[in-house]
Amino acid sequence: SIIGGNNSLSSFPRNFLFGTGSSSYQFEGAYLTDGKGLSNWDLFSHKPGNIADGSNGDIAVDHYHLYLKDVELMEYIGINTYRFSISWARILPKGRFGDVNIAGIRHYDKLINALIGKGIQPFVSLNHYDIPQELEDRYGGWLSPQIKKDFAYYASICFKHYGDRVKYWVTFNEPNVVAIRGYRSGIYPPARCSTSFGNCSSGDSEREPFIAAHNMILCHSAAVKLYRAKYQDKQKGNIGIAINAVWYEPFSNSTEDKLAAQRAQSFYMNWFLDPIIFGKYPEEMKSILGSLLPEFGYNHLKNGLDFIGINHYTSFYAKDCLQSTCVQGPGISKTEGYYLRTPVKNDILIGESTSVDWLYVYPQGIEKMVTYLKKRYNNTPMFITENGFGMMNQPDSSISCFLNDNKRVDYMKSYLDALMSAIRKGADVRGYIAWSLLDNFEWLSGYTIRFGLYHVDFTTLKRTPKLSAEWYKRFILNFTSFEAVT
Numbered sequence: 001s002i003i004g005g006n007n008s009l010s011s012f013p014r015n016f017l018f019g020t021g022s023s024s025y026q027f028e029g030a031y032l033t034d035g036k037g038l039s040n041w042d043l044f045s046h047k048p049g050n051i052a053d054g055s056n057g058d059i060a061v062d063h064y065h066l067y068l069k070d071v072e073l074m075e076y077i078g079i080n081t082y083r084f085s086i087s088w089a090r091i092l093p094k095g096r097f098g099d100v101n102i103a104g105i106r107h108y109d110k111l112i113n114a115l116i117g118k119g120i121q122p123f124v125s126l127n128h129y130d131i132p133q134e135l136e137d138r139y140g141g142w143l144s145p146q147i148k149k150d151f152a153y154y155a156s157i158c159f160k161h162y163g164d165r166v167k168y169w170v171t172f173n174e175p176n177v178v179a180i181r182g183y184r185s186g187i188y189p190p191a192r193c194s195t196s197f198g199n200c201s202s203g204d205s206e207r208e209p210f211i212a213a214h215n216m217i218l219c220h221s222a223a224v225k226l227y228r229a230k231y232q233d234k235q236k237g238n239i240g241i242a243i244n245a246v247w248y249e250p251f252s253n254s255t256e257d258k259l260a261a262q263r264a265q266s267f268y269m270n271w272f273l274d275p276i277i278f279g280k281y282p283e284e285m286k287s288i289l290g291s292l293l294p295e296f297g298y299n300h301l302k303n304g305l306d307f308i309g310i311n312h313y314t315s316f317y318a319k320d321c322l323q324s325t326c327v328q329g330p331g332i333s334k335t336e337g338y339y340l341r342t343p344v345k346n347d348i349l350i351g352e353s354t355s356v357d358w359l360y361v362y363p364q365g366i367e368k369m370v371t372y373l374k375k376r377y378n379n380t381p382m383f384i385t386e387n388g389f390g391m392m393n394q395p396d397s398s399i400s401c402f403l404n405d406n407k408r409v410d411y412m413k414s415y416l417d418a419l420m421s422a423i424r425k426g427a428d429v430r431g432y433i434a435w436s437l438l439d440n441f442e443w444l445s446g447y448t449i450r451f452g453l454y455h456v457d458f459t460t461l462k463r464t465p466k467l468s469a470e471w472y473k474r475f476i477l478n479f480t481s482f483e484a485v486t
């Protein structure tokens, strides 16, 4: 219904942004090139046993060297925005404790100029998981309030150097995932957790996620204050944050399960958005967590963003574990909000399963998510900063089964259709960024899961368009020609 269906295309606003996404650690490689410092992910992925296929991002897809070619691939699709992140350790190898790395500054200058030369708006994240290891070693990274000084310094350098050309800034990619996976389950760096939550050598899964989150919120606010005070009037850009947003459908019609689904949103997503927009943590978090939640100072920033970035892929059911007892398992403890997350109800999955264990195809989820955020945050402008479909390598997978990615095309069609329906009903969504431009380093899964619209041969680094790249190209072309005739 999307292609040829001008009815639906007409719901996208005129200057809607269509893009593809990436991130520094997953794409760039060049991990010690031109003076880059070590990041927490460099260190983590080099430890044997951490990454599924024993790989790392040392080379990744060598976007650092091949970026001009990759900009051509973007031009071929016809996107008008490209989301990428700046590697903090490339700009400041030792944080504020060392010099600015001019070669790093120059690299992103060249990338940004190449994009603008093709009419592609840079959509830039300051942080997408990776931080200079120096900050970890000196004071424990996100656990220390000292990081606010570092983040503000880093942000000011980026605004100053690139803000004349960058109109969309994202402070953090998925700070909720960083807090949970870095400090509760400990499966991401700095790999801290209590033994009852995972197998880390140190940490406190009950407390540290909330401390790390609090410091990330304060860092976000510091960057926004700085941008608004010194740059925004002149540079006329927008600044926001990208949250990992999972849609939770109540497991049943019971009040308890409806409240559980609400709690799931609060303990995962509103945990960050409420303090940034309303200036305080969600009530239901406060009442369950009490003093585990840090306090904000009296002058904490409200309305601290220009847009909400939504990384949305999947949905689950949420079942109450506050009134009812649940089988012991992940997601149900006090600090997680007392709900059970499950993809099944009466033996039926919420949506088709995929080769990625957390990804279920439930397009209604994106419409419900956008509508939920619209209502809760008074229709703050939104961008879908990530949405996409992953495919895992199979023992017999040949390149042709990756190139004929009909499932990815179906996924994108159905999610875009559902997104349009939310927009038609008045949601202020201003862009859609497909994850990802290329197959890349998929964190703990290494190179075993592919999210790209372009296939990458990880030996030769050759890029080949998949069916989904061709489909997205036609989709954008249809939109543009529709735009031209109205």
Ligand code: GBH
Pocket: 023, 026, 173, 174, 177, 244, 246, 311, 314, 358, 386, 435, 442, 451
């Ligand atoms: C995003 O989140 C990242 O921003 C991006 O870098 C990555 O490549 C992309 O998605 C694809 O994975 O794990 O069961 O709690 C990646 C990690 C995976 C964390 C989904 C949250 C939610 C369901 N996210 N997960 S679950």
